Amino acid sequence: MQSDTTSATPALELSRVVKSFGAVVALRSGSLRLHDGSIHALIGENGAGKSTLVKIIAGLYRRDGGEFRLRGEEVDFHSTAQSKANGIAVIYQEPTLFPDLSVVENIFMGRQPTGRLGRIDRAAMRAEATEIFDRLGVSIDPDRPTDGLSIADQQIIEIAKAISLDASVLVMDEPTAALSGVEVDRLFSVARSLRDEGRALVFISHRFDEVFDLCDTVTVMRDGAHVDTMPIAETTVDDMVRMMVGRDVTEMFPKLPAEIGEEVLAVDGLTQPGVFHDVSFTVHAGEIVGLAGLVGAGRSEVARAVFGVDPYREGTVHVGGAPLPKGRPRAAMARGLALVPEDRRRQGLVLDLPVTRNITLAVRDRLARFGLIWGSRENESARVWASRLEVKTAALDTESGTLSGGNQQKVVLGKWLATDPKVLIVDEPTRGIDVGTKAEVHRLLSQLAQQGIAILMISSELPEVLGMADRVLVMREGRLTGEFKREQATPEAVMLAATADEEPAR
Amino acid sequence: SGGDDAGSDGGDAGGGGSEEAASITFLPKSLGNPYFDTSNAGGADAVEELGGTFEEVGPSEASPTSQVSFIETAAQQGVDALVVSANDPEAICDALNEARDVGVAVVTFDSDTNPECRDLFVNQATAEGIAQAQVDLITEQIDDSGQIAILSASANATNQNAWIELMEAELDANHPDVELVEVAYGDDDDQTSFDKTAALLQTYPELEGIVSPTTVGIAAAARYLSTSEYQGEVALTGLGTPNQMREYVEDGTVEAFALWNPADLGYLSAYAANALATGEISGEAGDTFEAGELGSYEVDEEGTVLLGDPFVFDADNIGDFDF
């Protein structure tokens, strides 16, 4: 698979790179050595410093120390334009598109082909974009604005952008986090063909199956430092996990038995035209109900409609036997509903507020005495939840935006657990979270169920759903297409319900 | 800006100082208006003759409420006299009265406030005289028949409104064939007046003449007319300064217009203010005072001092004036 190039000059080499943000040391000693014609996996826990390393390569951050060589030459990028000019393309963890501009313009912005007088050659630009889309096997209207595209389509455009750059080094920071199986496959075949053209690729993912499927070499990071680099063929999942966390873990925390009580949440005939249709289900106290399906099946929308942030046209929601008014999150919260949304940076957290204020945001009414609220009470309440969930932060008044993904997720969980919910809806609770934290989240959910909380867990990861849920619901294209007891829920059965006529993903 | 050595050190004791000299502050409707420039220059001359201290302050746009803070500052500084041209008869009243309470003599000039808010009003010409002069000028130029319009300053200018009212009465009474079609307001702003002139001409294709009883308005209207197809067709008159109008009188856009000498107005106002501040007069009807080279003046009813009759400028005499 991989031509032996270890002796040749690496395409790109970072050694003992240091980067800190204020008191936070994001990278203590980051090292990475890339070779042409290779796909290199970069793995590590949340906050291990992967994205920071990527951003240094991209020229977005400047390193505080260490070495950075490109084809043997020492470089120090001041801007992303410089790294681009040197043939480095980066797909960032979050898609970064201009919503008002067309797909084509997004791909070529800043380096459009020009003709006489510097006039942009729109026809050439369009032709090249069409060609790239053909190669990727997708058909996206190149003239439409990117506003309104699904996350998967946005990711495809990011990839098209990188390809059009004709870069010799391509870095992809968790490109698959929002993609479905089919899309992942397509992306992988493109990545392989790029490798075969002799380019160097970096692939970051928390999914080990993908890493094994695609990559030839893997670098593991922990706590901002390089741990080890080895050929993928010479390692196992267990080895990698041990290196990542520095101890043995299993990805899945075993579900604890819980006593299933009376029905707490009852959703009946919920319909929002074009989004979801006739969705009915119940969740009992102490029960974890998994909601499976492909990305884009409309599960998040159902959750949001139940909680009241989104509207729905028909149907009813009952909590504890009494009907819940539509579109009123406050009323839902008052009745003991909590929603941990899927996009924690946009929906879950106010990134610029300190951890404290985020944790108490949903319980601010409850913390008030005679309508007045005091900072000391908030701090007290936040401290309780931060330590219970072991949020890794130096002080509670640090801005939550500076925490790593996993710790941010813990803050969101803490925020909703603080409301002492009867029904907890968690949407992709472990998306983009490392194995260690993932197991912690699972343990937490299990414990909560034991305490009698009704849990609805939306997840795109089948093992998680099958491992955690007492009952599994499956959605496809806005409809409930299957319901399985824990014992009946086999991967095959669930996948079939989720895809029906489509080929099963993953 | 205008105020030269503004070292208003004196005047902690408001009113009668040991010497005859007084500190006098001029507050025009707004700064940046050549009419007030001229009148304030006259005031400054007078204050210099008197050996007092002159200061000129004012807002950059002509609004009544913005004058108030300058009145208050004058009161705080304890100046001996304040000479004001009011943007509104009522809005600055209370502030003026407060200033008088702390011993500032208040003289209004050019545009009056309510009589109870000031000690003296120096009137450039009687309203009747001004209205009469303008009606005479315009009716003569349009052969006493046809449509005319008025281009005034701001809708609230006391003096403008008084004149317009009298002009309307005079037109009704003695000029039945002349129709006043509209009173437009240029806000004493050059650009607005210019655009309003254009609008008037377009709205009333039959228009024969425009009267603009404000120096800003007449200059803007003349400038528009001079470059338009209406030059020489539509008559224009009103109140203007010779320097601004010279060009248009010479090129035939304007036949004749009227004004008093603003420098004299400022000069007289300064003397009146000084007389009040030094206790020479109290503002009662019948008081008399000397106003330097202008001679002797008497206060008449309602505490008014009259400068004289308006003067008509035309191609024959405009060369004799420079202000």
Added chain:
Amino acid sequence: MTTTATTPTHPVLAGLGRLIRARETGIAIAIVAVVTLATVLNPSFLFSNDGFRDLLLTPSLLMVVAIGQAIVIITRNVDLSVGSVVGLTAYLTGTLFVQVPGLPIVVVFVAGIALGAVLGLINGALVAFAKVPALVITLGTMYIYRGINVAWTGSDRINASDMPAAFRGLGTDTVLGLPVLTLLAVVVLVYAAWHLRNLRSGRELYAIGSDPAAAQLYGLRVTRRILAAFVVSGSAAGLAGVLYAARYGTVSSNAGFGWELEAIGAAVIGGVAIFGGVGTVWGAALGAFLLLTINRALPIIGVDDFWQRAVVGVLIIGAIVLDRIAAQRQHRRLVAQREETR
């Protein structure tokens, strides 16, 4: 799944469709309607020499300012200082003629535009380098520039007679029946529109306004572009200042007072989104045209002078409500397009 139908339409048809749906078309129609109505009520509104000339002349200055303003707004910034820049450059123009008799007119134009550019550069530098919000900075410089203007002018003013007749003639002269000032404004407009549409630097302004953070990640030269946008806006205001002196002849310290809100209003009416990334200078220029033409037509239509501002307010609100509806419809359409292809 990741597909979106490409409805194959003939490019010419598609272009035509876009033209018909375009915001600019709507405004142009509104202008025609207003002019028609006013002309029916009073034929001299259009069919007299002065009428036609003024119809084109009056909006020209605001058009130039609105073009600059639109460019700044497209980058998700705003320039509140344009009115003050107009005032300063107009006064500079007059002063130059007074101080240096016989100065060629071209030099005065260059000087006015250069002063505007410098003032814009100050705004741009503060916004781009100090990374502070444009609204705050230009609110500050609006006061500063106006204050400097008043301090400089004092109670002085430039009178028409201070400027050479040839220069003032520019304010009213026509070429082939079209006023010179309007032609100048149109040249500026056509160039700006071409540049924004066809050059990289123009497109990057849209990208920056659409998502500043993404623009940074892209490695676009955000700082330089924003700086340039402010310089352009300043220069446009500077040009408008020179034209102001030519058109109005008299320049006092409050020339251009309040133009900032009119220019923003014109851009908003013209479909330039206040949060950047969307809109054209055509729209802004037409917006300015509509705004001032309505002002002039109202008295003829029989609406009292005093209600003018209210009508302008209704116009602005109507325009943004319309934008909103159109945007929502488009968003729904795009999402539906995606749904369809699942």
Added chain:
Amino acid sequence: MTATTEAAAPRTYAAHAQPLWRRVLVTREASIIGLLLAVIAVAMATVPNFDSPLTVTYLLRETAPILLIALPMTLIIITAEIDLSVASVLGLASVVTGLGVQAGWPLPVAMVVAVLVGATAGAINGALVTVVGLPSLAVTIGTLALFRGIAVGLLGTTAISDFPETWTDLARTNIPGTPVPVVIIAFAVLALGFAVLLHFTPFGRSLYAIGLNKEAAAFSGIDVGRSKFWLFVMSGTVAGFAGVYFTLLYNNARGDNAIGMELQIIAAVLLGGVSIFGGRGALHGVIAGVLLIGTLGSALRLAGVTSDIINVLTGLLLVLSVVSASALSWVHQRRVAALGRRRGRSPGTSS
């Protein structure tokens, strides 16, 4: 088996990264208050007549409308919106008061109606922003023209100035025994109310969250639309009240009252440390900001400085205040980066 249990030592979480004195003293608000005190001290020492009680009276009387409207404006800007129409609402309320009195209503009735008109105007802004979902900057530029146009249209050329003297005197009198105008009582009550609302209630907390991330706020059960709507209503109401006060103070109802004041108010609020992007700011800073601009103007006028220079200084202050904040954070970042580099050279000395 259990995932992360290595006898998890009880962690303590410091609530604050910085010591108390730093958090209190090294703030934007503190520096504005400090600057205000410095200006007052310098003016006392150098400007003749500045130390007279009249200064206080005049200053507070004239800045009262700005002080009043700055209160709701602060809350609005904290939610990342803006209300440019306040001065027009003030003018409209002034006209309504005048027309009411002219129509023979008792003044208190006219006043109440004027305040209600203000509230309605605010509700219109609020509805356009929250129900229709338009950007407030554009909406209120529109209503700035609309409300002013209605005010000027209603009253036309005239000004109304026959208000009962008992009321106009009330607007001008001081609290007995002090140089402080009575309107400051109304302001103090409102300021206290707004300060409590913003800084010590759950509603206030939600405003900051809305300003920083309205989607996350909505997901936290905050009714973003309703909160903003009521803020605009408050702003309209207070502007209406300020309009009544303005009318009585100058005994003058006119369509163009307080024209252009919106920018003065916003300048003061921003000077007081409120971020135009929302989510940051405090009321004490804003009040200090308004007073700073007012005091500076008053002292300079007394010292014979002309209004244009005062404008220049106001603008400079505003620009410098934001630029200095950004410069400070730049310096801070540089220091931190330097620290990081030093750490980088001697590895192994981290957390």
